[in-house]
């Protein structure tokens with residue numbers, strides 16, 4: 262950025278002019294408050310701290326260097342116990358769903374003001390945000406949607422100092438109309454400068470008008486005297502036009518304030534998620550006239566990007582990998598330089614000819630996304646953030662403690678207050694929501710941290726109560742809301758089940774060889790039953806696993822695991838066979854290879870041994886190469902899907918037993934059988950007794966599970982049939 266003050270403006274003239282009108286009087290008083298300097302004098306100031314790039318740093322060194330003024334969540338008092346105003350029954354807190362909170366409704370709960378105090382769980386991320394705000398470091402947050410990434414980024418902007426905020430003005434450059442000048446002034450000063458310039462322009466225009474009318478009067482007077490009226494009117498018109506035309510030059514003196522932080526109460530927060538290049542990096546609008554005096558001066562066409570608006574604040578970019586590579590590269594330059602010129606983004610627009618002086622963009626970046634976002638983002642940009650900041654993974658669940666439950670009650674109060682129209686929740690309505698948070702966590706003694714969907718439930722329940730003009734939202738409203746706020750995946754899953762019922766594809770009667778009811782999860786919270794069929798045929802050449810579509814890889818992996826067991830416990834040579842696997846009516850969604858591996862194994866063994874599988878049984882679990890059934894995710898939703906589909910028995914991994922939190926209505930519909938190894942699975946799923954010394958019979962020698970023995974892969978029993 263150049264420091265030259267060759268801006269075509271009238272500061273010197275303006276400061277010398279005495280204040281004649283009320284506005285200018287007020288303005289003068291303002292100027293006095295600001296330290297006796299007129300805004301027009303101030304505008305020449307450059308704030309060169311923008312040229313101060315963040316020096317390279319090692320996050321590790323932060324904790325090692327004994328820098329004990331780094332504030333933690335506790336130091337900031339942000340880990341506050343919920344509402345000190347509310348009494349807590351400590352003795353019964355453990356057993357109480359509200360953690361002992363003595364409230365009748367959420368109206369009794371006080372909501373903390375600062376966003377950072379409203380964040381529940383995510384302690385590590387909060388700690389990092391606080392440190393990063395202090396050190397002005399970038400942060401990358403990776404995790405599931407709705408777990409508080411943008412909330413934390415906003416919270417960070419509230420923690421950044423406000424004193425540094427600046428306004429940014431763009432000026433006409435008389436030497437080169439396509440290279441507007443850029444000046445920064447302290448926040449709030451920009452408006453004064455603009456006002457002073459407008460006032461100056463107004464005065465100039467007034468003087469010019471007076472001069473113009475005097476000249477016109479002289480011409481008209483002369484014309485009357487010489488009786489050449491027509492010539493006089495013509496001359497007066499020309500004078501008028503000349504004045505009109507040249508007055509545009511006076512207006513061009515007024516700078517364009519592209520960043521106005523005058524009213525900003527915290528450091529700026531800019532969400533640039535999904536922004537196109539112009540919105541992110543700034544743009545210069547197209548001018549259809551371009552020349553001939555009709556054009557809009559280029560400095561007036563300059564538009565700031567999010568990187569400029571977030572100067573001294575936070576730039577939040579979710580799903581950063583969706584930005585195209587060129588934009589990511591430019592973003593990287595902006596991070597590195599702390600300033601970035603604005604130019605027209607569209608090559609064919611007249612805006613592309615304009616390029617401003619560098620505009621400050623000294624922001625802290627919070628890049629967010631899921632794991633895919635991290636993998637697909639520009640490696641250099643990732644390194645930039647890594648080298649200059651922190652990376653944090655967002656938690657999905659948190660341990661269920663009385664303190665946490667109290668915070669969840671506070672979350673309901675937070676959401677009600679944020680919405681502003683919802684009726685507060687009664688105690689039992691909050692209890693139902695906390696139960697739902699437990700259920701959605703999918704883990705014993707945990708609560709989900711997927712607050713966006715939980716907040717959705719609060720809003721739907723509140724809307725139901727509001728539509729019935731009730732004072733409070735009750736438990737019944739929450740139950741009704743659960744039915745209504747089904748996700749797209751849930752609706753799809755229910756639709757699948759309905760359609761299958763039409764074709765009687767759901768649960769087949771009795772036993773079928775090689776057909777097993779597998780279970781999968783769609784989206785975050787919907788289970789679905791997906792039958793798997795296996796057929797074994799002699800191979801034409803080398804035996805292979807044949808499966809259709811994208812599920813081929815997953816079928817191959819599952820068959821590989823089971824083939825190790827088959828090799829070990831039987832004389833069957835799978836390399837002489839073609840194994841056909843079909844996932845009946847499955848799309849790719851939600852089918853996770855690992856959790857289907859006991860299903861594929863059971864189907865293959867059933868087909869190989871010609872033993873039918875009980876079609877009222879459904880199963881989920883991951884198979885180890887030594888026959889252990891290992892834990893999988895989403896068991897609760899899977900069990901519910903099996904129950905909805907009409908199965909009586911569901912096999913789940915023993916290690917998942919503690920995660921089951923199914924709704925009462927389903928509990929009566931199905932028997933849940935936890936299994937630790939493939940032998941136990943076959944015992945439940947296969948119909949009839951296996952023949953002596955057959956594969957299934959030999960597999961009975963596997964007992965217990967690796968998990969029981971504390972080491973993955975251990976099985977007991979000797980190998981009856983080494984190959």
Ligand SMILES: Nc1ncnc2c1ncn2[C@@H]1O[C@H](COP(=O)(O)OP(=O)(O)OP(=O)(O)O)[C@@H](O)[C@H]1O
Pocket residue numbers: 379380381382383405406407408409410411412413579629630672710711712713716
């Ligand atoms: N940890 C949390 N504590 C309290 N409320 C939360 C938390 N996480 C999310 N919320 C609530 O959920 C809403 C959505 O969260 P937020 O937008 O921060 O999620 P996100 O992780 O940025 O998701 P996405 O990546 O989909 O944008 C917030 O406005 C807030 O009401």
